[in-house]
Amino acid sequence: MIPISSASGRRVLFYSHDGTGLGHLRITLNAATAYAKLRPQDSLLLLTGSLQIGAFDAPANLDFVKIPAMPKRDLYASLPPTAGHTGSHNSTIRIRTALALTTVQAFDPELVVVDHAPAGLFRELAPSLAWLRAEGRRTPLALLMRDVTFGIEQTRTIWAKEGVYPLLEEEYDRILIYGDRHIFDPIEAYGLSDAVAARTRFCGYLAPPPPRRSPHxxxxxxxxGALPLVVVSVGGGADGGSLLRAYLTGLRDRSGPPLFSYVVTGPLLPDRERREIASLSKDVANLTMVQFDPDFSAAMRAADVVVCMGGYNSITEAVYFGKRPVVAPRVPGAEEQVLRAEGFARLGLATVVGPEHLPAQVLWEAIETELQRTTPLAAPPAFEGLDAIARELALLAAG
Incomplete structure (x- = not known):
């Protein structure tokens, strides 16, 4: 029986580092919202570096502490460097680490939920996790882990360097994977031990929030209107310029039947590229372009074709709404997105273009093929992740 409002309240800390994009913030907020429905009596606090924390809905019993954002790291360049770190991020990590520890000590959580980075970004949570385990304390720890963390060798290297394997072995009570091992199996790929595997749950993919607007x-x-609708998303936009250029270049040259394009460029698209994209879109018919849409799932549901990068939310939300997305994984350094896109493509749930080279012609051939496709989408994976995660966290909280 899942504990609900009759049980005593707990203090629960969620952590989402979100160095540049929006994906992990959205995932953490969705998980917190699902948890809050089971335990509205609990006090939830989100620790995050995201600049976009105010752009999304949150449960009434959640507040947040904002730590310095990595895209703003130049503001902290005058601080002394962090021992063991080099590069422009080191002074920012120093202040983030201190603020995280102070927050954990002041809030004294009875459950800690960490998304994606078991030790925090560049181990910024390590002092906080040590404090939670000091003096005989045994605060339950849960890791929310996406289907593909990074590329296989990259993940193994980072985890070995940052001491993640011992953390998973000795400290985390649950590893909750929001994915499907038929698409990617991180237990095998990342070499997790039998002990860790026994505490790991494959929860299924995360369903998006219900759209607020109907397709009409x-x-x-x-x-x-009634035109075929192509919806284009590059997530937060920080690295979406190449896909936007390919799409708009092909759209300008296209001579096929009329269609309508709805393009969301993302709030983090660099200014130089934003000006370039604005120039490419000038005088293009049947095009609406916006920076951000908080109800983007409504557009996904209404689309005839979805074009996106290989991020978790982009692919899974398209598939959830019965679309077979045309996916152009991020370049460079996109092995995570490539692995995910290829996993969905193997099951007939996506079409992959690129990623090394993305000519407009190649992208548009895939779009036109999808516009003409009449075969139904293959059976999708389960989308029960939020409910499964909430149940697991509620059990840990009830302890």
Whole structure:
């Protein structure tokens, strides 16, 4: 029986580092929201470096502590460097580490939920985790782990360097994977021990929040009418310039039947690229381009074709709404996105283009093929991740 509001309240700390994008913030907030439905009596606190924390809905019993954002790291360049770190991030990690520890000590959580980075970004949570285990304390720890962390060798190298394997072995009570091992199996890929595997749960993929607008409403709002609708997303946008250029270049040259394009460039698209994209989109018919859409899932549901990068939310939300997305994984350093995209493609759930080279012609051939496709989508994976994660966390909290 899952504990609900009749049980005593707990203090629960969530951590989402979100160095540049929006994905992990959205995932953490969605998990916290699902948890809050089971245990509305608990006090939830989110520790995050995201600049976009105010852009998304959050449960009423959640507050947040904002630590310095990595994209703003130049503001902290005058601080003394952090021992053991080099590069422009080192002074920022120093202040983030101190603020994280102070927050943990002041809030004194009875459950800690860490997303994606078991030791925190560049081990910034290590002092906090040590404090939670000091003097005989045994605060439950849960790791939320996406289907693919990074590339296989990259993940193994980072985890060995940052001491993650001992943390998983000795400290974490649950590893909750929001994925499906038929698409990617991190236990095997990353060499997790039998002991860690026994505390690991494959929870399924995360369903997006219900859209607030109907397909008719979103089509009317953006001016698409009854035209075929292609929806394009590059996530936060920090590294989405190449996909946007390829899409708009091909759109300008296209001579096929009319369609409508809804392009979301992301709030983190660099200014130089934003100006370039604005120039490419000038005088293009049947195009609406926005920086951000907090109800983007409504556009996904209304789309005839979804074009996206290989991020977790982009692919899984498209598949959730019955689309077979055209996926261009991020370059460079996109092995995580490539592994995910290829895993979905193997099951007939995505079409992959790139990633090394993405000519507009190649991208648009895939889009036109998808516009003409009449075969139904293959059976999708389970999307029960939020409920499964919430149940596991509630059991840990009830302890």
């Amino acid at each position: 409403e979103i089509r009317s709002e953006i001016g698409a």
